[in-house]
Amino acid sequence: MSRQTSRNNPLIRSLIGTGTLGAPLAAILVIVVLGLGAVGSQLAINFLVAMIAVAGFGIYSGNSGIMTFGHVAFVGVAAYASGLLTVPPDIKRQALPNLPGWLRDTQLSFGAAMVIAVGVVVVVAVLFGIPFARLSAGATPISTFAMLLIVYVVLVGAKDVTRGSQTFYGLPSATTLWIGFGAAIVAIFVARLFRESVFGLRLQASREDELASRSSGVSVARLRFGAWVLSAAVVAVAGVLMGHELTAFSPKQFYIPLQFMYVAMLVVGGQATVTGSVVGALVVSALLEGARRLEGFLHGVNIFGYSLENVFGLQEITLGVLILVVMFWRRDGLFDFDELDDRVRSAIRRRRESKEPPAVVATPIAANE
């Protein structure tokens, strides 16, 4: 009996789910790092940062079923906020001569900067979330695009604080593989816990049938707002990590191409599951790396006297075709409904059923009540 209660406890389910995902993830990272050396650990960090962002993105889009195009704005705001707090005052004096004195002389540790940067993003998310929560599900995706445009314009326009479209530099390189992996595990756990929680379940109900869930007393607008803010906070962590991995960046790195990559990762893996976010990030990262190497390989190759000097955009084409393939043939992604641990559990159950006489089959059904 106690085993059954623990199986339905969201906290325990989330812990099991995080472990089931974390173990193979760690194994893959070890293989990549040992196999490819320094390049491998760079790839691994890139992948982990993207995975955290996609897991955060999925907290909103996956549970509510509303696609958004604005989460990259949170990545950008977090990276700049954390940068402003960690870049040494000497560099700031040189790079940002018009910065207010108090901000110029502030230099915080990586951890403190992360907390404040996440706080800044939460404020931004609340401000935009208030109108978004009231919009219809159809109008929200477009409006989040407006948010991306607004944040981009502000990052480019606020030259005194961000150096405008010029490169913002001088961040300490603090994102290690260990920090990335630890944050990824926390992100998976948070996303999973939200999905299993009563709030997540109600939001998923509104995804399946908004009208029916509203008439059952689900406060859809409030839940969407909450999921939006939580998802922004997780994405902000990815933004801080990304800033301290790149150490120098400009606003256009936090614009449509990056958002496109996150969207591809989310839909390829499956929006509705946390496993989907992780698997999607893994698959898309691998494909993009392949496309990048192919681009380098094709550079300067002669085909019928036509020199392939500039093979631009093989990565974008890969993403585009990948999204089309998924949309045409597997709309809900690779992990459409069941998480990895759900699949493992049902596989085990099926094996047990095939071995034992059919009379025992009733046990799991009865136990669920």
Place this chain on the structure above:
Amino acid sequence: MQVFAQQAINALSLGGIYALLALGLAIVFSVMGLINFAHGDLMTVGGYAMWFGTITLGMPLVAVAVLAVIAAIVGAVAMERIAFRPVRGASPTTMLLTSFAVSMILQVLFQDFISARPVGVPLPGWLSRALPVFGLRVGVVQLTAIAVVILALTLMTLFLKRTVLGMGMRAAAQDFPVARLMGIKANRIVSAAFAISGMLAGLAAFLWVAQRGSVEPAMGLTPVIKAFIAAVLGGLGSLPGAVLGGFVLGIVEVVFQAVPPDAFLPFKDAFSLIIVLAILLFRPQGLLGKVTERA
């Protein structure tokens, strides 16, 4: 007063372009529930057709405009056949993502097969001249834009209200399954909706390029995002709403360009979008949208 009148003309011509784009988006959205992200790339197709028409074929201006419209119509109908028919009837998210992917692929193709840099479209000099109208000096481009927009919107209204196909489209916009039960052919309606949205995008491309004189792979992106916002502002799915939203956005943008001090100029796009979001905060269904309770 004079400054005001000048700015009003600017607002009308800019808002008119947004209105054309937003109307095209709204027609497709109301018929099949697709938020067509690749609408802006139809505009880019029209722009490249103008470039091809002037540089390679040496066509006169009117022929170039017609070419732009035809190219955008062909592009729109082809897009529907190739990319959107397989996902017809799918969830709005599926269709939205499909159009997003189509847009990204098209932009890379423009980049690789035409040019990653802007290409110039040489237009006759009289287009950039200003004419005296009632004591004001008004640019020929602005006047053309206003005239084209008025003509296009009038014809669209007549088409939608008076012709069988137009009435069928309005019926399909209200309730597609019931419209089909009344004998309206789904494929014809959807193809017609795309053709019309292509035509409007082609006209918008002509007016847009006539003011800027160049085309680049991502040209359509910013205007189409704004047209989307305009459609949401007017009430997503409402055709008059889309037109109204386009003009309102045009007016707001021109006000933010003209009124605040220069220091705010880099932020003008942000300000106008914030105003739109603020309006939506108080009227989430849009200016002319209705609150529907359809699951």
